[in-house]
Amino acid sequence: MSVPDDIEVRVVGSGDGQAMMQFLLEHYYREEPLTVGCSPPEPDEADKEFLLSNIPHGACLIALQGGTRIVGALVAGPKDAHEADHLTEELVKHAGTKWGRILSLLTRIERQTNVCQRYGIPSAMHVHAVGVDPTLRRRGVAALLVKAVEELARSQGHRLVVSDCSSSYSARLMERLGYELIHTIRYDEFLDESGQQIIRPPAPHDCIKTFVTLL
Ligand SMILES: CC(=O)NCCCCNC(=N)N
Numbered sequence: 739m740s741v742p743d744d745i746e747v748r749v750v751g752s753g754d755g756q757a758m759m760q761f762l763l764e765h766y767y768r769e770e771p772l773t774v775g776c777s778p779p780e781p782d783e784a785d786k787e788f789l790l791s792n793i794p795h796g797a798c799l800i801a802l803q804g805g806t807r808i809v810g811a812l813v814a815g816p817k818d819a820h821e822a823d824h825l826t827e828e829l830v831k832h833a834g835t836k837w838g839r840i841l842s843l844l845t846r847i848e849r850q851t852n853v854c855q856r857y858g859i860p861s862a863m864h865v866h867a868v869g870v871d872p873t874l875r876r877r878g879v880a881a882l883l884v885k886a887v888e889e890l891a892r893s894q895g896h897r898l899v900v901s902d903c904s905s906s907y908s909a910r911l912m913e914r915l916g917y918e919l920i921h922t923i924r925y926d927e928f929l930d931e932s933g934q935q936i937i938r939p940p941a942p943h944d945c946i947k948t949f950v951t952l953l
Contacts, residue, residue: 741878745809747886750798755790758800761808762789766869771904771939772840772946775925782837788828789813789867797863797890801870801879809874812883813867816896819854821864839936843928843946844902851921851948853900862950863891865901868908880911892953900950904939909947917949 750758767773767781792798792815801810817824825845832838853862865887870879884899891899901917903909913919924945925937 741882742803742874744804745874745879745882746802746805747799747882748802749796749890750793750800750811752793754800755793757808758793758798758811758813759786759790761800761811761871762786762813762867762869765871766811766867769905770867770869771925771943772843772937775937775939775943776836776839778836782832782835784828784832784835784837785840788837791815792866797887797894799883799886799890801883803874809871810879810883811867811869812865812880812887814863814865814887814890814899816861816894817854817864818861819852821854822848822852843923843937846928847902847921847923847946847948851900853898853920853950856920857898857950857952859897861896862898862900863887863894863896865899868901868911880908881915884911884915888951888953896953898950898952900948902946902948904943904946906942906944909949912947912949915951917951919947920950921948922946 773781795815797814799812800808803809829841829845922945928936930936
C-alpha cells in the first residue's frame with residue numbers, strides 16, 4: 739500500500755475553505771455514519787460551519803493529486819479541558835436539529851473521555867473528520883493525512899491527538915496507526931427519553947470509538 743507519488747498534503751488556508759467543504763460534501767458526509775444515521779441525510783449548515791471553523795487553527799489538511807485535485811481532507815482543531823462545556827453551548831443552540839442530535843452524542847463522549855484531565859495535559863488536537871476520494875482509498879492517503887496532523891500538533895505544542903471514529907473504517911485506520919482505543923459507545927445504546935435509537939447508521943457501523951495517541 740504505497741501512496742501514489744503525485745499526492746501531496748497541504749494545510750488548508752482561508753481561501754481553500756469552500757473547496758475543502760465541496761470535497762467533504764461529496765466524499766465524506768455522504769458516508770459518515772452520524773450524518774447518514776440521522777434524517778434528513780444531508781449535514782446541517784451548522785455542522786458544516788463547525789468543521790469550517792477549525793480552518794483558522796491551521797490544522798486542517800487536504801491531499802492534492804497533481805497539485806490540483808483534492809483527493810482527501812482532514813479537519814482538526816485544538817481543544818482544552820473546557821471542550822465539553824463549549825460543545826454543550828453549541829448543543830443548546832442547536833437543540834432539536836440534526837446537528838443537535840449529533841452534538842448530543844459527541845458531547846457525551848467528550849464528557850466521558852475528557853483526555854486533558856485523563857492525561858494531565860492543557861490541550862489536545864482533536865481530529866473531527868477524515869475523508870478520502872473513493873477512487874483512491876486503501877492507498878495510505880488517510881494515514882498520510884493523520885501523520886501530517888500529528889506533526890502539526892507537535893509543532894503547535896500539543897502532546898496528544900484524539901479522534902471519535904464514527905465509522906468502522908476510520909476505527910480500523912486508527913488501530914492500524916497504533917492509536918489506543920479509550921472509549922466506545924454502541925449506537926443501539928444511544929437512546930432518547932422515549933427509548934428510541936437517536937442515530938441509526940447502516941451496517942457495519944455499530945459504534946463510535948475514541949482513539950488517542952501521545953506524541
Ligand atoms: C474522524 C471522523 O470523521 N469522526 C466523525 C465524527 C463525527 C463528525 N460528524 C459530523 N460532523 N457530521
